[in-house]
Amino acid sequence: MEEIQEKKRIDIAKLKKTGAIVLPSIFTIANMAFGFFAILLASESKFVQAAWFIMLSYVMDMLDGRVARLVHGESSFGVEIDSLSDWISFGIAPAYMIYKLVLKDYGVWSYPVAFLYVLCGALRLNPPGPACGIPEV
16 A cells, blocks of 8 residues: 555655746746737737736636646745736736726826735735734734
């Protein structure tokens, strides 16, 4: 029985040599790229395609965490780049899309509304805590 469990265990050293640790980062970078493409498409008023790219970002975001856990490729850099990718794809891209689609007709007052969405997305993805000198409750 122990022999079967030994075979099922993932050899982390072997994974690092084969480059499988890079797989989660590929999904994270794809998440970021799809968010960026959504911004570009929204700037050309192609809102349906931009929305599809945001949906593809959701898929990549789901996969990067699962693949990282599967290949034991979690790292502090991976966590930070994932937060940045999520902020671009789910904070900046939707805010810009809504600005271009609806808010631009409201003039200067639309800027803080769109920025508020971006700010809330950033605070949601990276809440201030002990690193900023704010004590935990």
